[in-house]
Amino acid sequence: MIRTQKNPLTALKIFNEAKSKFPNYRHNGPVYATMINVLGSSGRIAEMREVIDQMKQDSCECKDSFNCVNWTGSFNTLLRILVKESKLETACRLFLEHSCGWEVKSRIGSLNLLMDALCQINRSDLALHVFQEMRLNEATHLLYSMFWRISQKGGGEDIAAYRTLLDALCDNGHVEEALEILGKVLKKGLKAPKRCRGHLDLSYCCNGEDIERTKGLINEALIRGGVPSMASYSAMAIDLYSERKIGEANQVLDEMRDRGFKPSLSIYEAKIAALCRCGGVEEAVKVIKEEMVEDSCVPTVRLYNIVLKGLCREGKSAFAVGYLEKMARQVGCVADKETYSILVDGLCCDGRFVEASGILERMLIRSSSPGVETYNTLIRGLCLMGRQYDAVIWLEEMVVQGKLPAVSVWDSLVASVCSNMTEAGVCSETLEKLWSS
Known part of the structure; x- marks a missing residue:
């Protein structure tokens, strides 16, 4: 009867x-599918959605295949109709709103259908948008599923995961959803007391105009709204430093100090790495000399290596060499292979090839060996300085260690020897030995 009606609204009325x-009648799967087909074919999208919502509310007690509502089948049918009618934006919206619900058992078929249609008309922008929204939906559902596990003890160490999801939601314009999830995170995830949650003023976030300020307020709520713990402070600070948001991360450190916590070594490593990446090497050095001393935090080889990389990156390799002596005076802090490699490469980049040779000698004494490119750079640099003998000695050492010099190294040696014939005899004898070996 529904299928035979010429007017879709008449069919909907019936x-x-x-x-x-x-009163004893109830719609079954085929009836719902027919009604959806009629409305979809005629472009009655609003009415079609009402029927879908009614399907969700309606339940089916019989277990035979005829009288059970096939939610997945109806969803795929509706999606195919929209694709066929070239209403792809509506199809995308329908997919994102309903594909993650419990009603749709499998969305692989519908996703493939949608992606194929979008790619055929060169709408890769819509396809990427669908995938991005899917990831956010899945992340949100995963977060909710985590609450049962952490609700017993709180999950301060998971604060970085909460923040990542909330930031992503804000970046995609879902500010209201982010605030809703924030409330659940504070209550169930971070076990925040009611008095803490009540003091948070997030009214500014609701307009969604300044996304960065909104994210900053959410970060502040995560820190101040939860039960103070070393795990939560560390996770938040390290996460912010890794994103080079040094100002916000420093606020977290101030907050944790006010609460009686001292920053850990991992926090200082993250802070110094962020400062070095942002060109603040001098401030990073100051952190080691002052902040870490005040907090009784002893630098490690790993932390020194981070500073050395930053110094060498800014052309301060000569100053960086001084840290070798500081490390030697510190108990249990022995320079490793990475330390020497950083210094040798940095000195070579600054044209200090003689000093680099000295550091390389100290490195070999400790039974460590640099990479092939370090040898190549050093030998070429020594040749440019006219120190052919030193260059040949390092070439010999390189070959002894089974490393193959680059062609440019041989070119540099030949050019250097030819330009300075006073050492040509000694160098040629050494080169002949290398060739014969």
Whole structure:
């Protein structure tokens, strides 16, 4: 009867009045599918959504295949109709709003259908948008599923995961959803007391105009709204430093100090790495000399290596060499292979090839060996300085260690020897030995 109606609204009226006229009657799967097909084919999207919502509310007690509502089948049918009618934006919106619900058992078929249609008309922007929204939906559902595990003890160490999801939601314009999730995170995830949650003023976030300020307020709420713990402070600070948000991360450190916590070594490593990446090497050195001393935090080889990289990156390799002596005076802090490699490469980049040779000698004494490119750079640099003998000695050492010099190294040696014939005899003898070996 529904299928034979020429007017889709007449068919919908018959569909809606069926239950009132026949109290014992209930719509089954084929009836819902027919009604959706009729409305979709005629472009009645709003009415079609109402029927879908009614399907969700309606339940089916019989377990035979005829009278059970096939939610997945109906969803795929509706999606195919929209794709066929070239209403792809509506299809995308429908997919994102309903594909993650419990009603749709599998979304692989519908996703493939949608992606194929979008790619055929060169709408890669819509396809990427669908994938991005899917990731956010899945992340949100994963977060909710985490609450049962952490609700017993709180999850301060998971604060970085909370922040990542909330930031992503804000960046994609879902500010209201982010605030809703924040409330659940504070209550169930971070076990924040009611008095802490009540003091948070997030009214500014609701307009969603300044996304960065909104994210900053959310970060502040995560820190101040939860139960103070070393795990939560560390996770938040390290996460912010890794994103080079040094100002916000420093606020976290101030907050944790006010609460009686001292920054850990991992926090200082993250802070110094962020400062070095942002060109603040001098401030990083100051952190080691002052902040870490005040907090009784002893630098490690790993932390020194971070500073050395920053110094060498800014052309301060000569100053960086001084840290070798500081490390030697510190108990249990022995320079490793990475330390020497950083210094040798940095000195070579600054044209200090003689000093680099000295550091390389100290490195070999400790039974460590640099990479091939370090040897190549050093030998070429010594040749440019006219120190052919030193260059040949390092070439010999390189070959002894089984490393193959680059062609440019041989070119540099030949050019250097030819330009300075006073050492040509000694160098040629050494080169002949290398060739014969």
